[in-house]
Amino acid sequence: MNAKEIKELIDLMNANDLLELEVVEEGTKIRLKKMYDGGTKIMPMPMPAAPAAAPAAGAAPASGTPAAPATKAGAHVIKSPMVGTFYRSASPDSAPYVDVGDPVKPESVVCILEAMKVFNEIRAEMEGRIVQILVENGEAVEYGQPLFAVEPA
């Protein structure tokens, strides 16, 4: 796979607002993942439908620099209710509670936040589908920091 093809894949990701893409071909496997750089950019975005605040995903620069993806219009943000450390799974060897694309119910556990051994199971508290995971596993999070973007059902 050459650089041009990889760039095409990045454009494809931008065009479709994808966060992760894995392509397996004979002998090659390529996995592209967008990193979310910092939590502040998404915070001021009002949750209720505010078209002006949501730039069209397709208009992302085709230069290939993966800019911080904006949440889709109408996407709900699950915020951190506390200061702590973010974990995507119950233990280092178990599967993540949720992945991008997974459906969630109000009682679904999406992650765990730990603050001095207080383990807080964060529930989706809504029905929908996970569209973005905004924090890396093991990262320190602040109060009110967005953790997930969920597209309401």
Added chain:
Amino acid sequence: MAQTRSINFGLLRFLKRQERPVLPSEIEDKLDIDHGDLIEELEIMADAGYEVELHPYLGVRLLDIPDRLLEHEISESLNTKVVGRKLHIFASCASTSDEIWALVEKGACKDGELALADAQTKGRGRMGRAWESAGGKGVYLSFFANLKIPEDKVQVVTCAASLAVANTIEQFAHLPATIKWPNDVYVGKRKVAGILVEARSDHPGKYVVGIGVNVNQTEGDFPEELRDIATSLRIERRTGPVNRVRLLRPLLFYLDNVFAQVRKKKFERVANAWKEYAGGVGKKVKLTHSGKEIAGTLLELNPVEGIRLRDERGKEQTFRPEHVLTIQEIS
């Protein structure tokens, strides 16, 4: 155990009140039972694990209560206002915290409601690690704490629990207890108790506090790989078995007291008492924060205000307590 008849509680209470042995004839008179019945009642008590002595000259004496999680013994000795006023006792369960969560989820849990188990099949520690919960050897309990505290003070819940455990070990077992950040209780260089507090975002203000104390394990009860890092009250005291029911009384009392302070938002007071047990200030340490390790000299260790460290380049850094996962002393 096939126990056809239940204990005669009147007789039990009577014997507990006595300071010296009592002649059978005196008991028979006072409780209005005949000699045959008295002997039978005493046998039932002995079968239940009570240590009863029947001396041919001196009479009857109750030497000790059984090391069994008997509800009447625990409730009777309880001197708390909130913690343990409602009790659930299990011979074995997956995890006492799960039992309490099930009640909380149903909306049927009272503040302080407590689950106790003789053995746990899925006792858990931090990050899904198993907690050794051998049958009859330790105290495994979880209780519900309904606390309206600000979200930047949740770490006080852990402090409160570890403080109560350390206090109990010092006062009841007369062993020097220390707390290792943030919540493990040590005697010497080995861990004797662990605490795990859980919350769920759809139940704000509701906490389930899980505590595991190693009480009667001997060295041989721990798997080889734990012998250097785990200990029990029995191992440390070297004076034979410790009665778990007797240990519960001060433990629940201290938990009740400390959580009353948390409820009254006396966070500084809890933090200061906690600091008495937590060593490390002035020592060289390595702390983990956001997946990174930072080494330096520990200047301050405050679970509410934060942690101050002078790093290896002499720069002072302050960390929020909630973000520091572990602190290890380095030599």
